[in-house]
Amino acid sequence: MTAVQTPLRVDEAVAAAYLDKSARLRAATPEQAAPELAEIATGIRRDVLTTIQAARMGHVGGDLSVTDLLVTAMWGTLRLDPRDPSDPQRDRFVLSKGHCAAALYATLASCGFFPRERLTDFMAPLSPLNGHPNRVKVPGVETNTGPLGHGFPVATGCALGAKLRGEDWRTIVVLGDGELQEGSNWEAAMTAAHHGLGNLTAVVDRNRLQQGARTEDTKALEPLDAKWASFGWETRVIDGHDHAAIKQALEPSTTGRPVAVVANTIKGKGVSFMEDRVEWHHKVPTDEQVRLALVELAG
């Protein structure tokens, strides 16, 4: 077995540090937690760029738009334990927009689910770090995503299961905005509202770009917050790069209804020449572009 094939195992030291720090950030106010969450997110963005640089493949634009949502969910909101990723009482995090696997993997590694050095195996032959997340191979992944419109119904089933059991763990699912053109999402939205799943939060990474064009030029989603509200969801619209706002929006439902967070984001966020440009959906940066991007992200 080559090093690339080696199964992913917890990084004990990183996991221990994560458990301490994430407990503190969860308990902190959004404003208190925001600076540290921002610092972690910058590290994730850097790891996304070098991960994609090594693989020479990936979806960098969406990775950079979703990063702050991933970091705030995993570091500042959910109860996760990288040492025991199958704990029945864990909170569930589902990345429905599975093509942003690089950002997910970088965030999972930052928590210690597996060693950060393994990010260089992203999409290598026989690597567990597939181009789209595989729960059997990657600790911390709840369901295999990639085809769009899948993660949300599965997350709805998770939340329904917790409710049936009378257990208090939560489920957060992150969706792409273009993904909402898949009808299966709206089936799940109806199911979650019908069952009053206040333990479920759906976050839309609203970067307004899909693979080939703007969402509003392809098949318009607006008025998106009104759509969620009309489906019976408690709806929160935020700046998806403001960590305090994200943490506040990820607070549990106050109404007993499921919560939809429309997080307005910028595709390619943090790298000036990628921001809000459709071609960076899955364009691979050159080594020089990665160097320039890392300089920008060094602040």
Added chain:
Amino acid sequence: MTAVAEQAPTFDCRADFADELAALARADERVVAVCNDSVGSSNLVKFREEFPDRLINVGIAEQDMVGVAAGLANAGFIPFASAAAPFLTGRALEQIKADVAYSERHVVLCGQSPGMAYGELGPTHHSIEDISWMRAVPGLRIVVPADPRQTRDAVRWAAECGRPSYIRIPRFKVPEVTPADAPFREGRAVRLRDGGDVTLIAIGTMVSRVLQAAELLAADGVAARVVNMTFVEPLDVAEVVAAAEETGTIVTAEEGLVSGGLGAAVAKVVAEHRPVPVRMLGVPAFAPTGSTAFLLDHFGLNATGIAAAAREALGRA
């Protein structure tokens, strides 16, 4: 040797599915049912009365049904996702692939009223493609019970096996064909009749009919072996190879599309291990209008049609 009397009582296996599922639910609180507005057609009315919280009706939304079932499995439940077979396997095919099979979730997919059970309703409501589609999903076990006893066995097995499975539950009435002492084991066929001239391999509603065909052949001096394959995946390879080696000719019969179904699975084994003539009976194309019984006759999926195919395969037509 099993024989089926002409006037043997026949059964709609959905009742046995529902009874066994309720029995399982009484014994194991992890067992839940998920359906797509098919409470009546899945025969789950009594289950809902007894376990109102454990019957999750997602409405007319098969993709959501299978995704929610996978999520319930994530939460520690054993979900039985039940719907009319054409909509379960067709509409939710990608969910079956990605959320259940590829994600290795222990979800039991229950295809109700398969084949041409909804005869007059036409090919939109027929499920002749389901076995072919489910065979194309890696890691998915496929079981096709032939009678009430096997339906109950299949439900119990699926709850215990810990892996994704598809159960194709007959609606078209069938007699009991399985001996009381026949074991039900994953990937194992049930040999119902011995014979050395030809082997008739069938699943589901076709099993009683190949037994009747064997009687007709016996009257002509042809000794037909009858095998109820039961599992299309994993297939009982040893039983197929034995049929090829010991009888030299095989006829398969299924209430489903010939392309990609039981016959194709058997033919693959025969071609690789012991090439002999194989005749595959089933549904060749979208079916015309008619009752299930009419359509089975129309496609020669009855005792005389199967016996004629066997004689032809043997060069005794």
